[in-house]
Amino acid sequence: xxxLNYEKFSLRTHLNYENYFNTxxxxxxxxxxxxxxxxxxxxxxxxxxxxxxxxxxxxxxVFDGVSVNAAYKMFGLDAWYGxxxxxxxxxxxxxxxxxDYLLGGELKAQIIPQLLVGVGGFVxxxxxxxxxxxxxxxxxxPISVLIQEKSNQYKFLQGRISxxxxxxxxxxxxxxxxxxxxxxxxxxxxxxxxxxxxxxxxVYYNYLAPRxxxxxIFSVFDFANTTEIEVGAGYDLTKSITLNGRVGVVSxxxxxxxxxxxxxxxxxxxxxxxxxxxxxxxxxxISLYLAKSLFDGLITPSxxxxxxxxxxxPDAETNSLTTIxxxxxxxxxRWLSFDLQAQYLNNKIYKNDLRMFFKANYWFNTIF
Amino acid sequence: MKTKYIYSSxxxxxxxxxxxxxxxxxxxxxxxxxxxxxxxxxxxxxxxxECADCHTGITTATSLNQRMLPEKSxxxxxxxxxxSDKCGTCHxxxxxxxxxxxxxxxxxxxxxxxxxxPLAKNGEKCLGCHKDVNxxxxxxxxxxxxxxxxxxxxxxxxxxxxxxxxxxxxxxxxSLVPQTHKLAEFSTRHKFAAMxxxxxxxxxxxxxxxxxxHLANSVMTEGNTDESFYKPGEGSNFTDGAKVQKLxxxxxxxxxxxxxxxxxxKASDCQTCHQTETxxxxxxxxxxxxxxxxxxxxxxxxxxxxxxxxVGSGGGEHALLAKRDLGSxxxxxxASGADPVCVQCHNDADGIKGTNPKTHLSGxxxxxxxxxxxxxxxxxxxxxxxxxxxPNGITGIGFCGYCHK
Numbered sequence: 023x024x025x026l027n028y029e030k031f032s033l034r035t036h037l038n039y040e041n042y043f044n045t046x047x048x049x050x051x052x053x054x055x056x057x058x059x060x061x062x063x064x065x066x067x068x069x070x071x072x073x074x075x076x077x078x079x080x081x082x083x084v085f086d087g088v089s090v091n092a093a094y095k096m097f098g099l100d101a102w103y104g105x106x107x108x109x110x111x112x113x114x115x116x117x118x119x120x121x122d123y124l125l126g127g128e129l130k131a132q133i134i135p136q137l138l139v140g141v142g143g144f145v146x147x148x149x150x151x152x153x154x155x156x157x158x159x160x161x162x163x164p165i166s167v168l169i170q171e172k173s174n175q176y177k178f179l180q181g182r183i184s185x186x187x188x189x190x191x192x193x194x195x196x197x198x199x200x201x202x203x204x205x206x207x208x209x210x211x212x213x214x215x216x217x218x219x220x221x222x223x224x225v226y227y228n229y230l231a232p233r234x235x236x237x238x239i240f241s242v243f244d245f246a247n248t249t250e251i252e253v254g255a256g257y258d259l260t261k262s263i264t265l266n267g268r269v270g271v272v273s274x275x276x277x278x279x280x281x282x283x284x285x286x287x288x289x290x291x292x293x294x295x296x297x298x299x300x301x302x303x304x305x306x307x308i309s310l311y312l313a314k315s316l317f318d319g320l321i322t323p324s325x326x327x328x329x330x331x332x333x334x335x336p337d338a339e340t341n342s343l344t345t346i347x348x349x350x351x352x353x354x355x356r357w358l359s360f361d362l363q364a365q366y367l368n369n370k371i372y373k374n375d376l377r378m379f380f381k382a383n384y385w386f387n388t389i390f
Numbered sequence: 391m392k393t394k395y396i397y398s399s400x401x402x403x404x405x406x407x408x409x410x411x412x413x414x415x416x417x418x419x420x421x422x423x424x425x426x427x428x429x430x431x432x433x434x435x436x437x438x439x440e441c442a443d444c445h446t447g448i449t450t451a452t453s454l455n456q457r458m459l460p461e462k463s464x465x466x467x468x469x470x471x472x473x474s475d476k477c478g479t480c481h482x483x484x485x486x487x488x489x490x491x492x493x494x495x496x497x498x499x500x501x502x503x504x505x506x507x508p509l510a511k512n513g514e515k516c517l518g519c520h521k522d523v524n525x526x527x528x529x530x531x532x533x534x535x536x537x538x539x540x541x542x543x544x545x546x547x548x549x550x551x552x553x554x555x556x557x558x559x560x561x562x563x564x565s566l567v568p569q570t571h572k573l574a575e576f577s578t579r580h581k582f583a584a585m586x587x588x589x590x591x592x593x594x595x596x597x598x599x600x601x602x603x604h605l606a607n608s609v610m611t612e613g614n615t616d617e618s619f620y621k622p623g624e625g626s627n628f629t630d631g632a633k634v635q636k637l638x639x640x641x642x643x644x645x646x647x648x649x650x651x652x653x654x655x656k657a658s659d660c661q662t663c664h665q666t667e668t669x670x671x672x673x674x675x676x677x678x679x680x681x682x683x684x685x686x687x688x689x690x691x692x693x694x695x696x697x698x699x700x701v702g703s704g705g706g707e708h709a710l711l712a713k714r715d716l717g718s719x720x721x722x723x724x725a726s727g728a729d730p731v732c733v734q735c736h737n738d739a740d741g742i743k744g745t746n747p748k749t750h751l752s753g754x755x756x757x758x759x760x761x762x763x764x765x766x767x768x769x770x771x772x773x774x775x776x777x778x779x780x781p782n783g784i785t786g787i788g789f790c791g792y793c794h795k
Binding site for chain 1: 561567569575578579582583585588648654655656688690712714715720727728729741749754762766773776777
């Protein structure tokens with residue numbers, strides 16, 4: 023990651039090179055970000071050009087193109103257009119802009135300080151790859167057929183409302199309409215409230231149709247939707263310790279899956295127990311992670327232990343696995359630090375597997 | 391058995407450390423400790439004197455851990471501290487301790503800010519940061535009247551004015567997780583929090599931060615083998631690039647082996663981060679083979695009744711599972727450029743209605759919505775292969791005759 027910044031302008035990069043030294047080949051350079059950014063143009067807009075991230079329910083990831091983020095008075099606009107990034111984030115740009123692109127945006131209005139309303143939509147198209155397959159003719163003789171599918175795509179309209187009254191009460195709702203299938207794709211709402219000091223309560227509901235690409239053969243099957251409801255509660259035991267619990271139930275056609283989690287979070291780590299039941303599989307998982315800085319941040323030791331017992335369906339075998347992690351971060355000076363980490367893994371595949379990691383971090387960023 | 395003892399011991403040690411650290415941390419000190427030592431009204435005193443008249447060390451203090459609370463001698467410049475009948479004016483009964491100076495985890499230079507900060511230049515000085523403390527009838531300003539991080543950010547976001555590196559102000563960045571992030575629902579609802587009016591995520595996170603999880607690029611590689619179970623900490627934050635000392639993680643160490651339960655259980659919206667049609671296949675693959683045809687198959691696929699052949703058989707278990715969660719099937723079997731495994735059975739070669747596996751919803755295409763059969767690229771012709779199955783075919787013949795009489 024290397025950023026060059028000059029006042030309102032930046033060149034931002036996020037690259038990753040990896041190589042397997044125990045094999046002769048398979049080195050790979052991934053380009054996650056490589057874009058130019060101009061901020062606060064005319065005090066209203068930020069523009070990015072190049073390979074950059076985008077976050078939405080379907081179109082998450084990186085793309086090669088342009089995005090605009092603008093705000094003026096009570097209105098805001100996010101918009102982006104560009105080509106899909108090839109596999110492994112290769113530094114190549116799509117050669118099929120007609121079929122291989124992302125396009126989306128959202129117009130937002132903050133009607134009152136607590137209330138935000140947004141409407142938008144997005145399209146994600148995938149370049150189709152032709153292939154030859156064997157089929158039967160009407161005399162049931164095998165024939166070779168060239169399959170040339172159309173571009174697969176997602177095409178959604180979206181609306182949302184957010185109401186935020188601070189810690190006391192927050193509410194969010196989102197609706198997605200699938201333009202290809204001409205039906206509701208998702209309804210989601212979430213509310214959180216803290217009516218009593220130190221207590222937090224949360225309710226989440228989600229109706230979701232399967233994410234099936236238009237023109238995919240899966241689009242022609244008869245399928246059902248899922249609904250999910252989850253409730254949670256948190257309690258601040260002290261300023262440093264929060265206790266949490268939540269329960270979720272997912273309903274499928276003719277079956278249910280449920281899960282619950284209890285956890286304790288502190289400034290120095292977390293302890294959690296999680297159980298899953300029903301259609302999705304059975305699982306008992308406990309994990310504990312710790313990290314604490316000592317000597318004014320000079321060293322930060324960390325540790326983690328996790329144990330999971332699970333089976334993926336009622337009549338499958340039960341598997342168990344254990345992982346232990348220990349690490350040390352040394353920050354000799356503010357812009358230079360070192361990570362050392364050991365990971366131990368033991369399950370049916372990795373028997374007493376131990377790995378060591380070392381990483382040096384130096385920040386090259388400079389303000390010109 | 392020996393292993394069990396080792397695990398148990400490690401767990402007990404870790405829990406003990408967790409509890410000890412949490413209960414003895416500096417941030418856990420109660421904020422009213424000084425208020426129980428002395429009676430004091432900022433409101434009353436601020437009307438007759440300057441802050442620095444009492445906080446005499448403030449103008450030269452370069453660290454928050456220097457003594458900045460008034461000594462008894464300072465009070466004595468106005469109060470008659472020798473008169474033992476008037477002790478109760480300031481002291482609670484039988485409490486005669488010095489004011490408690492707390493230690494701080496922040497790096498802050500009062501001397502510098504009083505001299506150079508824009509607020510000081512505007513003549514706002516103390517009240518510019520300690521807003522409304524002059525209205526307080528109590529002694530404590532810590533917490534309630536200390537500036538919020540958002541307030542610091544009004545200058546520190548503009549890097550030309552003041553750096554926004556976390557470690558410029560925070561001695562340790564290992565435990566800078568806000569309280570909201572520790573709540574049970576945060577993993578689900580942070581997407582809403584990030585979009586809410588007044589969202590201040592950018593104070594700590596820049597837009598690369600989202601990618602740390604939402605691209606999963608540092609944790610679960612497409613090889614998904616041995617190199618990246620756990621991501622050593624890395625920096626975020628826009629220009630200065632603060633170094634986060636706490637090791638961050640996207641999924642649990644064990645997640646690689648049990649993620650199928652979350653996927654089926656909709657515990658996370660996997661598709662937000664992962665393009666399931668390609669991401670899943672890179673692991674659920676058989677080297678050199680076609681993962682859609684042969685790979686690491688789910689347990690359900692190995693059952694004898696998973697696929698039942700023949701019209702009227704109902705299709706077996708796979709039909710039930712597909713109806714229940716078709717997205718799950720598509721995540722492996724919908725690879726562009728590979729023949730879908732469904733076509734092996736769900737085909738219609740003879741164009742005779744009613745002799746093939748039931749595939750479509752009742753009334754499917756009745757409204758003729760969609761363009762699935764207007765040209766040879768339509769998905770219809772993946773399965774319907776009789777000689778007349780083509781755009782502009784002969785009405786009433788073969789596949790066309792299903793609808794066009």
